[in-house]
Amino acid sequence: MIQRPRRLRGNAVLRKMVRETRVDKSSLVYPVFVREGEHIREEISTMPGQYRYSVDSLPYKLESLKKAGVDSVIFFGIPDKKDEEGSGAYAEDGIVQKALREARKQFGTELYLITDVCMCEYTSHGHCGVLCGHEVDNDPTLRLLSKTALSHVQAGADMVAPSDMMDGRVLAIRNELDAHGFANTPIMSYAVKYASGFYGPFRDAAGSAPSFGDRKSYQMDFHNRKEGIKEALMDVEEGADIVMVKPALAYQDMIREVADLVEIPVAAYSVSGEYAMVKAGAKLGFIEEERMIAEMAIGAYRAGASVYLTYFAEETARLMDAGIIG
Ligand code: PBG
Numbered sequence: 257m258i259q260r261p262r263r264l265r266g267n268a269v270l271r272k273m274v275r276e277t278r279v280d281k282s283s284l285v286y287p288v289f290v291r292e293g294e295h296i297r298e299e300i301s302t303m304p305g306q307y308r309y310s311v312d313s314l315p316y317k318l319e320s321l322k323k324a325g326v327d328s329v330i331f332f333g334i335p336d337k338k339d340e341e342g343s344g345a346y347a348e349d350g351i352v353q354k355a356l357r358e359a360r361k362q363f364g365t366e367l368y369l370i371t372d373v374c375m376c377e378y379t380s381h382g383h384c385g386v387l388c389g390h391e392v393d394n395d396p397t398l399r400l401l402s403k404t405a406l407s408h409v410q411a412g413a414d415m416v417a418p419s420d421m422m423d424g425r426v427l428a429i430r431n432e433l434d435a436h437g438f439a440n441t442p443i444m445s446y447a448v449k450y451a452s453g454f455y456g457p458f459r460d461a462a463g464s465a466p467s468f469g470d471r472k473s474y475q476m477d478f479h480n481r482k483e484g485i486k487e488a489l490m491d492v493e494e495g496a497d498i499v500m501v502k503p504a505l506a507y508q509d510m511i512r513e514v515a516d517l518v519e520i521p522v523a524a525y526s527v528s529g530e531y532a533m534v535k536a537g538a539k540l541g542f543i544e545e546e547r548m549i550a551e552m553a554i555g556a557y558r559a560g561a562s563v564y565l566t567y568f569a570e571e572t573a574r575l576m577d578a579g580i581i582g
């Protein structure tokens with residue numbers, strides 16, 4: 257008799273037993289915005305539930321993350337002053353440097369501290385490097401990025417994450433760190449980073465929208481797949497320890513392709529616009545927030561990410577605790 261193919265059916269215990277994607281909280285990274293000033297916890301209008309913290313109010317947030325089981329953060333700095341060269345990015349008393357020292361002092365090695373390395377929050381024109389005319393000048397920018405990465409590590413960063421997309425920046429940063437005795441400090445590169453409308457709320461949060469033009473000369477065209485693979489392979493060759501795909505939601509094919517191809521961990525960044533979309537939809541009662549968070553997270557992991565950066569890190573951790581995902 258010809259058997260009819262059948263699918264596995266069963267109760268919740270069985271469904272959990274045979275889950276193909278297993279995740280846990282240690283893979284979560286939470287992005288934190290730090291700004292100058294005191295006693296500040298300022299809500300970001302386009303990202304309800306997300307805040308800019310002054311250094312003194314940072315420990316409360318970090319404590320709550322730790323309690324939820326989220327042990328890794330990535331810092332984004334919002335300086336008071338910007339200039340043409342973005343000198344605040346590598347200043348000894350820069351905002352990220354201060355945040356790192358404070359977090360290290362309060363939490364020792366209990367928190368893993370990552371920093372975003374880029375110039376756009378620090379330049380008066382909002383581009384990711386120094387300009388030559390209206391174009392970002394690649395090689396002079398490498399010097400500034402390397403200086404920034406080194407100053408972050410000297411202030412206590414466990415890992416640096418260049419997000420600028422200049423050519424050769426992973427190698428430049430690797431050489432700079434090695435030359436100063438930080439050969440063991442890993443680099444997570446924003447390798448496959450598309451020019452994306454999903455970054456809108458972030459630029460509002462960090463005040464980093466370009467004052468003219470766009471980032472399309474150094475971020476990738478979202479039509480391109482092979483270009484993404486090339487970027488990932490180049491960064492691996494230059495010495496990246498983790499490669500990231502960003503955004504996550506509309507780019508899960510790229511997460512999968514890169515994860516299949518490279519021998520190092522792949523991170524996915526669920527960016528500000530993904531967060532804002534869920535928040536807005538939920539507020540209007542159009543969607544169920546928790547289920548969206550769960551599916552977006554598992555989508556990224558299922559696609560091959562082993563590190564997941566999300567503004568929903570605490571919520572995701574709670575869903576894992578509750579066994580809804582995990
Ligand atoms: C800095 C940087 C950006 C993001 C991370 N690092 C903004 C950009 O490239 O315009 C976006 C993160 C997010 O949207 O959550 N270059």
